[in-house]
Amino acid sequence: xxxxxxxxxxxxxxxxxxxTSVPKAPLAEATPxxxxxxxxxxxxxxxxxxxxxxxxxFVDAAEAKLAELGEYDAHVQWVGATYxxxxxxxxxxxxxxxxxxxxxxxxxxxxxxxxVDVDPVTRRKLNLLRxxxxxxxxxxxxxxxxxxxISTKLNSIYSTGKFNYAGKTYNLDDASRTxxxxxxxxxxxxxxxxxMAVAAPMKSDYAKLAQLSNEGSRGLGFKDTGALWRSGYDxxxxxxxxxxxxxxxxxxxxYKNLHCYTRRKLNEKYGDSVQPKFGPIRADLxxxxxxxxxxxxxxxxxxKGIKSSYSLDKLLVQKKYDPIRMMKTGESFYTSLGFEAxxxxxxxxxxxxRPRDREVVCHASAWxxxxxxxxxxxxxTEVNGEDFYTVHHELGHNFYQRAYKDQPFLxxxxxxxxxxxxxxxxxxxxxxxxxxxNQIGLLSTVPSDSEDIPYLLKMALQKIAFxxxxxxxxxWRWEVFNGxxxxxxxxxxxxxxxxxxxxxxxxxxxxxxAFDPGGKYHVAASVPYTRYFLADILQFQFQRAxxxxxxxxxxxxxxxxxxxxxxxxxxxxxxxxxxSKPWPDALQAFTGQRDMDASAxxxxxxxxxxxxxxxxxxxxxxxxxxx
Numbered sequence: 001x002x003x004x005x006x007x008x009x010x011x012x013x014x015x016x017x018x019x020t021s022v023p024k025a026p027l028a029e030a031t032p033x034x035x036x037x038x039x040x041x042x043x044x045x046x047x048x049x050x051x052x053x054x055x056x057x058f059v060d061a062a063e064a065k066l067a068e069l070g071e072y073d074a075h076v077q078w079v080g081a082t083y084x085x086x087x088x089x090x091x092x093x094x095x096x097x098x099x100x101x102x103x104x105x106x107x108x109x110x111x112x113x114x115x116v117d118v119d120p121v122t123r124r125k126l127n128l129l130r131x132x133x134x135x136x137x138x139x140x141x142x143x144x145x146x147x148x149x150i151s152t153k154l155n156s157i158y159s160t161g162k163f164n165y166a167g168k169t170y171n172l173d174d175a176s177r178t179x180x181x182x183x184x185x186x187x188x189x190x191x192x193x194x195x196m197a198v199a200a201p202m203k204s205d206y207a208k209l210a211q212l213s214n215e216g217s218r219g220l221g222f223k224d225t226g227a228l229w230r231s232g233y234d235x236x237x238x239x240x241x242x243x244x245x246x247x248x249x250x251x252x253x254x255y256k257n258l259h260c261y262t263r264r265k266l267n268e269k270y271g272d273s274v275q276p277k278f279g280p281i282r283a284d285l286x287x288x289x290x291x292x293x294x295x296x297x298x299x300x301x302x303x304k305g306i307k308s309s310y311s312l313d314k315l316l317v318q319k320k321y322d323p324i325r326m327m328k329t330g331e332s333f334y335t336s337l338g339f340e341a342x343x344x345x346x347x348x349x350x351x352x353x354r355p356r357d358r359e360v361v362c363h364a365s366a367w368x369x370x371x372x373x374x375x376x377x378x379x380x381t382e383v384n385g386e387d388f389y390t391v392h393h394e395l396g397h398n399f400y401q402r403a404y405k406d407q408p409f410l411x412x413x414x415x416x417x418x419x420x421x422x423x424x425x426x427x428x429x430x431x432x433x434x435x436x437x438n439q440i441g442l443l444s445t446v447p448s449d450s451e452d453i454p455y456l457l458k459m460a461l462q463k464i465a466f467x468x469x470x471x472x473x474x475x476w477r478w479e480v481f482n483g484x485x486x487x488x489x490x491x492x493x494x495x496x497x498x499x500x501x502x503x504x505x506x507x508x509x510x511x512x513x514a515f516d517p518g519g520k521y522h523v524a525a526s527v528p529y530t531r532y533f534l535a536d537i538l539q540f541q542f543q544r545a546x547x548x549x550x551x552x553x554x555x556x557x558x559x560x561x562x563x564x565x566x567x568x569x570x571x572x573x574x575x576x577x578x579x580s581k582p583w584p585d586a587l588q589a590f591t592g593q594r595d596m597d598a599s600a601x602x603x604x605x606x607x608x609x610x611x612x613x614x615x616x617x618x619x620x621x622x623x624x625x626x627x
Contacts, residue, residue, distance in 0.1 A: 396424020
């Protein structure tokens with residue numbers, strides 16, 4: 001569901017060396033008297049302060065070069081992700097190293113304009129230059145190459161990882177499918193432990209990566225790489241951390257109710273020896289490798305006496321959907337809002353299914369190769385409800401990318417990274433409603449509200465179960481980057497945070513060599529993850545605002561904004577802003593609010609939360625580090 005967005009801010013240094021050819025003067029009959037040489041400046045004279053015009057010229061010239069270099073790098077990354085070989089890894093390493101090295105130099109060069117009284121647009125661009133790299137290398141020979149080589153190695157270990165169990169070889173897709181469908185705790189544990197073993201060799205390399213990126217971050221004026229990441233939200237880094245705590249505290253009681261109900265159902269299924277009635281939930285029993293999405297165990301937790309009248313998985317198969325038709329359906333949602341259809345090159349150049357003849361990165365992602373119109377999706381699409389949602393999500397990135405294509409290069413991004421994720425998730429909320437499925441002919445009739453609890457429970461198993469996971473990954477990385485934990489403590493601290501936020505525990509004692517955080521793509525690929533937590537908040541805020549604009553009067557969870565062109569017009573006005581303004585301005589343009597607000601989640605799930613509280617009567621909810 002979640003994905004890696006290819007950043008448009010692949011920055012490289014622009015060195016402007018203007019040379020002018022001066023013709024030689026003809027020989028004169030008489031030698032002129034040379035002019036007196038100008039007096040040298042005093043030895044202690046300060047260099048001339050840069051002017052606002054020079055600052056603007058620096059930024060303008062940099063953006064032109066960055067667009068060129070960014071497009072080249074995007075092509076290299078695309079080939080590397082869709083043809084994993086020694087040679088494409090070699091190319092990625094060189095391209096990454098070159099961009100990283102030049103990015104740091106450019107960011108440092110921008111610092112000389114810190115005290116220049118420039119216009120607000122130029123100031124914002126200069127600030128964005130400092131924040132453009134996720135993993136900055138130090139400004140010294142060899143640092144960029146070393147960092148790029150480690151980064152590429154970690155990504156490759158993850159993408160090509162395999163393990164053996166009971167005479168069969170499993171990759172991540174195989175293991176994930178088995179974990180989703182198996183109800184044998186021995187098998188789910190084997191799948192979980194097998195995949196986590198793939199990540200163990202990353203541990204020392206990850207420690208080195210953190211060390212190198214911290215060196216680069218300090219060179220840019222940040223305390224560490226975590227502080228750099230938190231600085232990208234138009235607020236102080238520590239204020240941003242506090243803001244995520246505030247949002248989590250709005251929804252934590254609801255998560256606690258869901259956890260309590262799910263744990264009881266798992267206990268009834270497996271017994272005390274596998275899943276006790278009290279304390280954390282065993283992580284491998286939740287149907288997902290990282291326990292970030294619990295929808296695969298809906299059959300275990302389904303409410304008694306209330307059944308869904310349809311299965312989206314079965315509807316897609318019955319209606320003979322294939323990956324292309326799923327993608328076309330997703331495109332139609334956006335065009336129904338008034339957006340222009342995707343270019344033909346999208347259909348010619350995207351990867352929609354897993355090739356049989358080569359290794360690829362299957363993690364779903366949306367790409368903007370040239371920052372104009374070369375939009376692509378990379379997926380290994382399967383015909384099921386999860387990927388139906390993912391299609392709508394990924395296309396949200398593409399339509400966002402195209403909406404801000406006329407912005408200057410440094411503003412070609414989401415208002416913040418949470419916005420980029422939230423747009424597709426907001427559309428995704430509509431994409432799985434029975435209202436929308438009926439609108440597009442997948443469902444013949446919209447079920448009565450008697451089915452709302454099953455529907456909302458399925459949504460909560462996806463959306464609410466994800467929230468603490470979306471928070472804890474970067475909480476862990478922030479502690480890695482600031483030195484709060486050492487390499488030897490990586491795994492133990494990881495499980496402390498998993499227990500604190502998710503209320504989960506490993507299925508068995510973890511070896512000292514384990515590196516379980518590396519079992520998640522975004523850790524191996526160094527993709528900041530708080531964006532997904534913010535997206536989970538923002539999507540419901542967008543949904544509530546859009547449904548109000550559409551005049552929807554029914555329950556929020558049944559609202560579909562399909563074919564609402566007035567909503568699309570207002571949405572596009574926000575998307576077109578890109579990153580040209582602070583994110584509160586963009587949020588206000590669409591929702592009328594300037595603060596992120598998780599109360600929309602509580603509005604959306606209100607009937608389910610009341611039902612869960614009724615189900616949990618008499619239960620001891622929470623765990624040792626209860627929220």
